[in-house]
Amino acid sequence: MQAGFAFSRFADHLASLTRLSSLDRELLANMPSTISHLGARHAVRRKGDRTDQCCLLLQGYLCWQAPESPDGQITSIHVPGDAPDLFAIHDPQIDSDLITLGPTVVAFVPHRFFREASALSPSMANGLLRLQSVYAAALRNWVVNLGSRDALSRVAHLLCEITTRLQAVGLARDLRLASPFTQSDLASACGISPVHANRTIQELRRSGLLQWQSKTIFITDWSGLARLADFDPGYLRLRKQEHEQPLVPDAIPGRSASLGALLT
Amino acid sequence: MQAGFAFSRFADHLASLTRLSSLDRELLANMPSTISHLGARHAVRRKGDRTDQCCLLLQGYLCWQAPESPDGQITSIHVPGDAPDLFAIHDPQIDSDLITLGPTVVAFVPHRFFREASALSPSMANGLLRLQSVYAAALRNWVVNLGSRDALSRVAHLLCEITTRLQAVGLARDLRLASPFTQSDLASACGISPVHANRTIQELRRSGLLQWQSKTIFITDWSGLARLADFDPGYLRLRKQEHEQPLVPDAIPGRSASLGALLT
DNA sequence: CGCCTATTTGACCTTTCTCAATAGATGTGG
DNA sequence: CCACATCTATTGAGAAAGGTCAAATAGGCG
DSSP: OOHHHHHHHHHHHHHHHSOOOHHHHHHHHTOOOEEEEEOTTOEEEOTTOBOSEEEEEEEEEEEEEOTTSTTOOEEEEEOTTOOTTGGGGTOOBOOSEEEEEEEEEEEEEEHHHHHHHHHHOHHHHHHHHHHHHHHHHHHHHHHHHHHHOOHHHHHHHHHHHHHHHHHHTTOOTTSEEEOOOOHHHHHHHHTSOHHHHHHHHHHHHHTTSEEEETTEEEESOHHHHHHHHTOOGGGGOOOGGGGSSOSSOSSOHHHHHHHHHHHO | OOHHHHHHHHHHHHHHHSOOOHHHHHHHHTOOOEEEEEOTTOEEEOTTOBOSEEEEEEEEEEEEEOTTSTTOOEEEEEOTTOOTTGGGGTOOBOOSEEEEEEEEEEEEEEHHHHHHHHHHOHHHHHHHHHHHHHHHHHHHHHHHHHHHOOHHHHHHHHHHHHHHHHHHTTOOTTSEEEOOOOHHHHHHHHTSOHHHHHHHHHHHHHTTSEEEETTEEEESOHHHHHHHHTOOGGGGOOOGGGGSSOSSOSSOTHHHHHHHHHHO
């Protein structure tokens, strides 16, 4: 079922971080998977679960959320292509909740597949390990975000990260991204209160950096947002071609310029 | 040189997380290593470095610090036995600074050793991967700490974590730990200002939870500290025997009481 | 002893939180 | 299609936590 689809998002993601051999691509093309469509706020994994499958995110967003934290602290947000519980191959116990943010499509792939593919291809083995190391780097960066920025730049940084990661797998090319996030989700991710998240978003809007209406975010001033966030995508470890500046220039001739002027 | 010493701290650490076979122990006993004694505030690794050796911490503390963050955000603190840059085996590029906190002793071990040991012993391979997964779990927990606790419980939580990890490798049995940390280090770790770190420590002292004089921290009320911190050591993934409650009861009859009184 | 660094203190300011109320959106059943 | 329930976003006001600045004190060490 839709095997090509499942494989290609994940393959794009892997390829954005490491070089894939043709054997690797072939292995991935034959990856056994079960596709699931999930509704919003559905728990894919719960603290204490043990599993023998990895969850690959194909569409939508997933987040790891600490269930024991009073405000449900989110410790990472995942975008299509990501394999949020890849580490469970070596450590099958899960210690927080993996939750959908909005409707999502995921593929479940047996751990066995990754083990066998790693045995057959050293570059695959290496790529999978590198993936985990990149996720750990993102986690470190999340710590920096929470520990050393104020609310405004925290939120800006989070949006820069999500956008850049989406672009690495070919999404959000025009700086428009689907946003099933509630303001409370954003607050949980940034370690601020929902009320303050609301005021923060309003300020980002007022500054002409983005529009956020119904379920879409449109970043209208990428370089302004990145400057505010002090965003340096190096930690995402994307290979050259992918982390170049976005394809759409900061100012969209007529509209964005006038909007920008209006909002300063 | 002192091979047994280098090996045993790391082996204790590994053994606290995973079961080691006798082959594993033998491999570790023959681990090639170069021992270094380093002074305070020495950079073992710098952002951008590439290396083909892992650094094992034998004595003292190391921390990962984000050099680009204005207040030098610390993203993790390591205790003896830890292998802070183990991930570099699969991803040799380093993206923050690894700094000594106080004088330390470290061992450098070629990546090659870990690769060969992994090839020879599946349980070794698994243990090393598990180690990385445990470090990632600690990182997630650090995010929760910064994102959802106030300054007082953040500091308390950090001290609980350090103490518990020291105990897992046989140190700090009596709830006394060497503390080369400055209050600014603590502030960088907890994402607060140095001035506020000072006031926070004073409050911990005033509450009779700990003493911190010159270079030693003595936790005088473990369960109080753990309660304040909302500390649950599950995420450290220690095997049963190691994460039991500390060996020394909260109150030490004569001395501790009078000292406690002296310092309030 | 004198220097340098780390800690401590006070005063004041800024950011963020909390509580409570209102408004808007979305969804459901009749 | 409307009325109602529910969830999400927005607003205001007051309070609390934490930051900044500057000065004073205390240790450690050559």
